[in-house]
Amino acid sequence: MLRIAVHGAAGRMGRRVVALAAGDPDFRVVAAIEHADHSDLGKDAGFLAGLSELDVPVASAWPDDIDVIVDFSLPEAVDGVIDSAVKANAALVMATTGLTSEQHDRLKQASEKIAIVWAPSMSLAVNLTMRMAQQVTAALKDVSGGVDVEIIERHHRFKEDAPSGTALKFGELIAAEFEREPGASAIKHVHGREGKTGMRTGNEIGYHAVRTGDNPGEHTIVFGMMGETIELKVAASNRDSYAAGALAAAKWLQDQPAGMYSMFDVLGMK
Numbered sequence: 361m362l363r364i365a366v367h368g369a370a371g372r373m374g375r376r377v378v379a380l381a382a383g384d385p386d387f388r389v390v391a392a393i394e395h396a397d398h399s400d401l402g403k404d405a406g407f408l409a410g411l412s413e414l415d416v417p418v419a420s421a422w423p424d425d426i427d428v429i430v431d432f433s434l435p436e437a438v439d440g441v442i443d444s445a446v447k448a449n450a451a452l453v454m455a456t457t458g459l460t461s462e463q464h465d466r467l468k469q470a471s472e473k474i475a476i477v478w479a480p481s482m483s484l485a486v487n488l489t490m491r492m493a494q495q496v497t498a499a500l501k502d503v504s505g506g507v508d509v510e511i512i513e514r515h516h517r518f519k520e521d522a523p524s525g526t527a528l529k530f531g532e533l534i535a536a537e538f539e540r541e542p543g544a545s546a547i548k549h550v551h552g553r554e555g556k557t558g559m560r561t562g563n564e565i566g567y568h569a570v571r572t573g574d575n576p577g578e579h580t581i582v583f584g585m586m587g588e589t590i591e592l593k594v595a596a597s598n599r600d601s602y603a604a605g606a607l608a609a610a611k612w613l614q615d616q617p618a619g620m621y622s623m624f625d626v627l628g629m630k
């Protein structure tokens with residue numbers, strides 16, 4: 361049984377991770393961590409997740425014996441999580457988005473000591489769609505008349521970062537396809553458009569972030585050509601695809617040496 365600590369346990373994602381882990385015989389939830397001022401400190405993590413009592417109170421201190429930490433929190437909290445994972449010699453599933461480049465460097469350094477999965481989306485469907493987007497780009501990048509790529513993401517009104525980490529990852533993968541040949545022009549990443557922008561250039565990717573209601577996450581990649589358009593769309597109907605993906609990553613990490621991994625590794629899509 362893997363001893364799992366959930367960081368951000370009272371959040372939208374944390375509660376679903378606690379709920380799915382509690383129902384999985386491969387896990388024992390040993391800690392539900394929140395920041396020291398959280399109003400749910402002391403409450404039972406099972407009750408918060410809509411289950412019966414788990415006998416795990418939400419706490420701000422880490423226990424000593426943990427096999428894996430799953431983090432869905434905020435960038436401000438992430439440095440502390442990385443330190444705690446290294447200190448406990450635990451594997452780390454880092455799902456928080458909006459990290460700074462310094463935080464990505466910190467993760468990389470920590471991965472010399474512990475096994476880490478970082479991915480902006482833990483969802484199987486999203487990761488498959490990323491692979492499809494790479495294939496579509498490779499097939500269309502030299503099409504007569506050119507192809508314009510725009511990424512539209514929709515999320516709930518509570519989301520604090522934009523564009524989504526997933527949209528940025530789609531853009532990074534698509535740009536790498538465009539830039540693959542030596543001498544290819546560098547791709548510009550354009551966030552929204554307003555005013556007298558002039559005509560669209562051929563070597564840009566546009567990003568558009570929509571925030572409405574309780575949308576758990578939706579990404580549409582538009583490949584617009586002269587005369588026809590392809591759209592790849594992937595949409596979550598609830599948060600369990602992310603929570604289940606994070607738990608799959610937590611299990612997979614137990615057999616891995618220290619290192620930095622992605623969901624492509626976990627899902628065997630390398």
Ligand SMILES: NC(=O)C1=CN([C@@H]2O[C@H](COP(=O)(O)OP(=O)(O)OC[C@H]3O[C@@H](n4cnc5c(N)ncnc54)[C@H](O)[C@@H]3O)[C@@H](O)[C@H]2O)C=CC1
Binds near residue numbers: 393
């Ligand atoms: N990689 C993936 O598949 C997914 C990633 N996310 C990302 O996960 C993050 C969390 O998303 P939600 O659960 O919707 O947000 P949320 O705001 O509902 O939950 C975040 C939780 O982290 C806690 N937190 C904040 N600072 C903390 C600290 N210093 N110590 C401990 N806990 C702290 C908050 O109190 C809150 O309970 C976001 O960055 C989001 O983009 C969300 C869904 C899927």
Ligand SMILES: O=C(O)C1=N[C@H](C(=O)O)C[C@H](O)C1
Binds near residue numbers: 481576
């Ligand atoms: O904040 C969210 O909700 C989500 N965030 C992730 C992101 O920024 O890509 C993943 C998912 O889309 C849900």
